Amino acid sequence: MIRIVEPVFSEEEKRAVLEIIESHQITRGEWTKRFQEEFARFVGTDHCFTVCSGTVALFIALRALGVDRRDKVVVPAMSFMATIDSVYLACGEPVVVDVDEYYTMDLNQLEDAVKKFKPKVVMPVHLYGGMADMEGIMELSERYGFYVVEDAAQAHGAELKGRKAGAWGHVGAFSFYASKNVPMGEGGALTTNDPEIAKKIRQWIDFGDHPAFNVRITEFQAAIGTLQLRKLPQRNERRREIAKTYSGRLEGIFELPKERPDSYHVYHLYTLRHPEREKVLERLKEKGVDARVYYTYLLHELRGSEHLPTPNAEKFRKEVFSIPVHPYLSDEEVDLICGTLTEFSHLVR
Numbered sequence: 487m488i489r490i491v492e493p494v495f496s497e498e499e500k501r502a503v504l505e506i507i508e509s510h511q512i513t514r515g516e517w518t519k520r521f522q523e524e525f526a527r528f529v530g531t532d533h534c535f536t537v538c539s540g541t542v543a544l545f546i547a548l549r550a551l552g553v554d555r556r557d558k559v560v561v562p563a564m565s566f567m568a569t570i571d572s573v574y575l576a577c578g579e580p581v582v583v584d585v586d587e588y589y590t591m592d593l594n595q596l597e598d599a600v601k602k603f604k605p606k607v608v609m610p611v612h613l614y615g616g617m618a619d620m621e622g623i624m625e626l627s628e629r630y631g632f633y634v635v636e637d638a639a640q641a642h643g644a645e646l647k648g649r650k651a652g653a654w655g656h657v658g659a660f661s662f663y664a665s666k667n668v669p670m671g672e673g674g675a676l677t678t679n680d681p682e683i684a685k686k687i688r689q690w691i692d693f694g695d696h697p698a699f700n701v702r703i704t705e706f707q708a709a710i711g712t713l714q715l716r717k718l719p720q721r722n723e724r725r726r727e728i729a730k731t732y733s734g735r736l737e738g739i740f741e742l743p744k745e746r747p748d749s750y751h752v753y754h755l756y757t758l759r760h761p762e763r764e765k766v767l768e769r770l771k772e773k774g775v776d777a778r779v780y781y782t783y784l785l786h787e788l789r790g791s792e793h794l795p796t797p798n799a800e801k802f803r804k805e806v807f808s809i810p811v812h813p814y815l816s817d818e819e820v821d822l823i824c825g826t827l828t829e830f831s832h833l834v835r
């Protein structure tokens with residue numbers, strides 16, 4: 487089976503884990519500090535705080551920005567459910583808008599939603615590893631006065647106009663779940679340049695002026711994350727190389743993922759579209775390829791949330807599927823996947 491995700495660890499991660507055991511410093515040690523410093527430097531922000539998951543990172547971001555008592559938070563229709571659930575957990579009220587051709591928050595609809603609902607926070611998602619229109623969103627933020635939290639759970643190292651995901655909004659939120667481009671097993675982080683917001687975030691992490699959860703990661707996670715982060719640039723390059731091969735060979739057969747101009751897509755997922763998706767998935771399965779649909783739901787359907795019309799998302803959700811794009815695919819595996827998909831196109835024509 488060609489797996490859709492494949493976290494790969496080497497001797498250095500094993501050595502680090504053993505050293506941590508032998509040192510007895512298994513939490514709150516040097517690795518956690520090192521990871522926070524290296525991740526902040528990598529993203530290009532002054533601060534980085536690790537937490538136990540991406541969901542918790544989103545929750546803390548919203549609370550740190552003052553979301554409470556049904557403050558409105560705008561989210562896009564297509565994402566993993568944690569995006570919208572974090573809003574409910576933070577006692578906010580989500581408003582869902584449509585996505586654009588890049589599967590990220592539609593800017594025109596965002597402006598309509600902002601005028602109508604006056605949100606405290608807007609939460610774009612860099613879905614599948616492709617950047618949302620952060621330039622446009624930050625312009626609207628200045629004009630209308632809302633905060634921006636980037637859900638960068640799938641976008642470690644993605645860039646727009648040379649600036650990285652997590653360095654555009656007031657806060658960036660990341661996940662280091664096992665399948666992510668930087669895997670720790672479980673984990674998350676918040677990034678920000680704003681010292682006041684950093685102070686608020688810290689109170690959710692270090693037991694401050696109000697009740698808070700313990701959201702720490704262990705030294706094991708921090709060490710694995712640090713070592714994985716150092717390999718990220720070359721791994722993202724390999725993902726992009728595979729994506730380029732797919733897009734070259736599958737053009738004209740499928741609706742391919744688009745890269746926003748001046749952006750660096752990190753292909754957490756390579757997601758394409760076909761109206762006969764189920765047949766494609768069946769064929770791939772027969773050939774031993776693990777292809778999947780992320781996600782079958784639209785966010786406002788999950789909990790019956792307020793939403794604007796979402797015609798793009800409704801069309802896309804019926805057609806999207808993702809094929810393996812992890813950096814450890816061999817050229818032969820990529821070739822087999824391309825072959826299966828091009829062969830399929832002859833069958834349905």
Ligand SMILES: Cc1ncc(COP(=O)(O)O)c(C=O)c1O
Nearest residue numbers: 539540541566568569639661663
């Ligand atoms: C877009 C998005 N947001 C939030 C999350 C939540 O992260 P976690 O699973 O670490 O809680 C994930 C991933 O799992 C995600 O893909």
